[in-house]
Amino acid sequence: MGQQLLPRMAARLADNSQPKAERLRLAMGWHRQGFDCVEVIAFLSTGKEVDVEAIPIASKPTRLSRPGQFRPSYGVGRRVKEAIGLTTTCPLCNATLEEMNNLGPLSLRDPGPLHEYGRRMRKNAEALARNTEHANWLQRQAISIGLALKGVAGSEESARRMILEACDAEDAYLAKPVTWFVGIRTAPRQEPTLQRCVASIVAAGWTPTIFAEPGTDLSGLEELPIVQRPQRLGVWHNWYDLLKGALTGTAEQILTFEDDAIMVPGAREFVERSGVLAEPRLGFASLYTSKVYHQETAGWHRVEAERLFWGSVALAMPRSSVEKFVKHRIAMGWKGIKGNQVAPDIWGGDVCVARVCHDLGLSKWVHSPSLCQHVGDTSTIPGHVRAIGNRRAKALAVLTGPEE
Numbered sequence: 001m002g003q004q005l006l007p008r009m010a011a012r013l014a015d016n017s018q019p020k021a022e023r024l025r026l027a028m029g030w031h032r033q034g035f036d037c038v039e040v041i042a043f044l045s046t047g048k049e050v051d052v053e054a055i056p057i058a059s060k061p062t063r064l065s066r067p068g069q070f071r072p073s074y075g076v077g078r079r080v081k082e083a084i085g086l087t088t089t090c091p092l093c094n095a096t097l098e099e100m101n102n103l104g105p106l107s108l109r110d111p112g113p114l115h116e117y118g119r120r121m122r123k124n125a126e127a128l129a130r131n132t133e134h135a136n137w138l139q140r141q142a143i144s145i146g147l148a149l150k151g152v153a154g155s156e157e158s159a160r161r162m163i164l165e166a167c168d169a170e171d172a173y174l175a176k177p178v179t180w181f182v183g184i185r186t187a188p189r190q191e192p193t194l195q196r197c198v199a200s201i202v203a204a205g206w207t208p209t210i211f212a213e214p215g216t217d218l219s220g221l222e223e224l225p226i227v228q229r230p231q232r233l234g235v236w237h238n239w240y241d242l243l244k245g246a247l248t249g250t251a252e253q254i255l256t257f258e259d260d261a262i263m264v265p266g267a268r269e270f271v272e273r274s275g276v277l278a279e280p281r282l283g284f285a286s287l288y289t290s291k292v293y294h295q296e297t298a299g300w301h302r303v304e305a306e307r308l309f310w311g312s313v314a315l316a317m318p319r320s321s322v323e324k325f326v327k328h329r330i331a332m333g334w335k336g337i338k339g340n341q342v343a344p345d346i347w348g349g350d351v352c353v354a355r356v357c358h359d360l361g362l363s364k365w366v367h368s369p370s371l372c373q374h375v376g377d378t379s380t381i382p383g384h385v386r387a388i389g390n391r392r393a394k395a396l397a398v399l400t401g402p403e404e
Contacts, residue, residue: 178272181251182206185238186259187213193260193375195220201257205268208257211242236334239312239349244326247319253277255316261288262373263314266399271316276300276365283321283362284353288313289370294394296368303364309354314372321362328356369395 012018182201186194194210198221201208209225212218213232233241239256246254267287271277276285285300290310295301303309317325325331334352357364370393 178253178277179251180206180253180255180268181246181249182208182255182257183211183242183246184208184257184259185211185235185242186216187232187235187238188215188217189259192217194218196375197257197259197261198224200261200263200265203265204263205266206255211238211245213238236349236352240326240331240334243317243322247322247326252319253316254319254322255287255314256312258313258374260375261313262375263287264371264397264399267371270371270397270399274300274367276367277316277318279363279365281362282318283357283360283364284315284317285365285367286311286313286315287367287370288372288374289366289368289393290374291394293366294368294370298368298397300365300367303366309350309364311374312350312353313374315353321357321360324360324362325353325356328359330356330359367397369393369397371397371399 184194184197184201186197194217198208198210207224209227210218210221211227211229213229218226227245229238242256243254271285271287276282279285286303286309288311292310293301293303331352334348354364356362373393373396
């Protein structure tokens with residue numbers, strides 16, 4: 001319970017000779033200052049009986065024009081934050097928190113949308129865990145405004161229940177360890193990049209297995225698991241066999257790299273916490289984002305490509321999708337983009353996986369900024385140019401912690 005009203009303050013609330021709108025304005029102000037006591041809450045619960053248009057303009061919500069204008073106060077938002085038990089330094093989250101503080105009992109004017117939104121979000125509580133931490137936070141605040149709406153029957157209890165269900169769903173998702181199989185497919189290059197690639201993947205948080213074509217320089221990598229191909233398979237079959245081999249284990253997520261991929265540090269924790277791996281019917285999440293798919297809005301973005309996709313540089317696929325992919329007629333009969341290539345010169349795995357995902361109705365996702373750069377100055381595919389133009393990422397993410 002919050003601070004108690006002084007006797008003279010309580011008397012002003014009880015003074016029926018004063019307009020109720022004026023007393024409501026006082027109660028709102030005291031509530032924001034921390035006077036979260038029985039008298040204030042009880043009075044605020046009668047707000048639905050008040051003509052809110054009669055409240056002086058100065059007491060109406062102050063809308064924030066942009067994130068970052070957060071002013072500490074006490075109200076609905078602070079109560080929600082304390083009930084959830086989370087902390088955040090995100091300006092957008094804090095701005096939303098302040099918006100909720102400002103709403104107060106004015107939201108009693110139209111409780112219907114709150115209840116409808118609450119029912120829908122409660123039904124999809126588990127889906128909350130699939131969103132980013134910030135999106136999760138904002139949605140919880142939106143459905144939890146009922147915490148302060150004592151006058152709306154059942155709103156407080158339903159809001160508390162929704163909060164707890166959403167928190168439990170997210171906690172369960174984040175607490176569950178993600179099991180990975182990570183493979184790098186590599187072949188001889190005029191200018192080797194494998195050692196740099198491996199170092200970046202380890203710094204990102206994964207331990208890879210190397211699937212090497214004959215003649216590949218593996219110096220300095222002896223401590224890692226290595227699958228040495230006895231004969232040249234080519235770009236496509238080295239990757240296809242890598243995926244089939246990954247299914248012999250029990251890993252839930254399968255992540256494959258080309259040997260000229262350079263990951264940003266800390267990417268594993270970011271990917272696991274971002275929720276993209278729990279996306280329903282996920283085909284793949286590409287940690288590399290070609291310039292073609294770059295967007296100024298940060299986050300995961302769905303790609304609607306049906307027959308073409310730029311880049312299989314770093315693909316994360318759930319086990320269920322890999323199982324479907326390797327048995328799909330397109331993958332099993334893949335002869336390259338033009339359909340007339342023969343092993344070991346078949347390539348175009350990025351196009352193949354895009355077509356299979358489209359055929360199966362599986363989603364394809366990229367992240368802006370990219371979590372990986374494509375750096376090869378020479379290609380392992382005959383006739384291919386180095387990684388320039390659309391074969392590079394426009395911008396790289398900088399991951400400094402879980403708030404990113």
